[in-house]
Amino acid sequence: MGLVDAISTIEASDTIDELSSSLHRVVQNYGFSGFAFVDAGRPDLDLPYHIGTFPDAWKRAYVQNEFVHADPALARSRRTNTPFSWSSLKLPERSGRKRPPEVKTMDAAREFGFKDGFVVPFHYRDRLGAVHSSSTVFFWEDEPRDFDKLFVCHRHELHLLMIYWVQRAMDIVNRDQRNAPTILKPADAAETIKLTGREKEVIAWAARGKTVADTAQILGISPETVEGFIKQALRKLEASNKTHGVAKSIALGIIDL
Structure with missing residues (x-):
């Protein structure tokens, strides 16, 4: 298929189900085993809107382990418009025997046979002007060297295909507005979440990869004070951890990188 x-x-x-089946056939032609389309604009949700052709066991593991709040590919999708591969992700270093949640997520993906993934972020406005973000990953189960060749030769084609795919999804949903999935409905505004200037600062520095000690030195305050501001911000954001809080702050426009 050209x-x-x-x-x-x-x-x-003509329907979302048909659209999902069409994309599955297309990506299989490129050598992928399936895909997952996820609403990346609602990091506060434990189970955002999603469709795809991935194994049910992978979905169960993803949900039960709360990978949605630790998935480094999903986090990166919120910050870029450029497609990327899983293998290009910079994961945090392990500390002793403890694995960071981002590492656990990618390790689990490999255990399910996914040797790499091609990720296409997408940010767009609906007919009402509301901004949405999504992340689509195409799962690769064959040899990594074949994926590398495909990435170099076909990444622009796959990006273009997803532009057409998302636009068609929006057309279908706008036509059937009463049954519109969350990803294409206007998201709730973030007016009710009010962070102080210091709370925004510590979350913003965390988003840039700074540790508590780094942030304390930058702001000229104690690490204990930084920890206090982070805890206050996470409580207001109703975030389960710092990674979740950072992602939610970016998605809601509370901080900007």
Whole structure:
């Protein structure tokens, strides 16, 4: 199936289910085993809107382990418009025997046979002007060297396909507005979450990868004070951990990188 035929297949889809099946056939033609489309604009949700053609066991593991709040690919999707691969992600270093949650997420993906993933972030406005963010990953189960070749040769094609795919999804949802999935409905505003200037600062520095000690030195305050501001911010954000708090702050526009 060539690029023109793939786009035609996507544009001919009349329902979300048909659209999902069409994308599955298209990405299989490139060598991927399936895909997952996730609402990346609601980091506060434990189970955001999603569709895809991935194993049920992977979904159960992803949900039960709360990987949605630790997935480094999902976090990066909120900060970029450029497609990337799982293998390009910079994961935090292990500290002794304890694995960071980001590392646990990617280790689990490999245990399920996913040797790499091609990720396409997308940020767009609906017909009402509301901003949405999504992340689509295409799962790769074959040899990594074959994935590297595909990434170099076809990443622009896959990016273009997803532009057409998301637009077709929006067209279908706008037509069937009463049954619109969350990803394409206007998101709730963040007016009710009010962080102080210091709380925003410590979360913003955390988003840039700074430790508590780093942030304390930058702001000229004690590490204990930084920890206090972080805890206050997470409580207001109703975030389960710092990673969750950072992601939610970025998605809601509370901080900007």
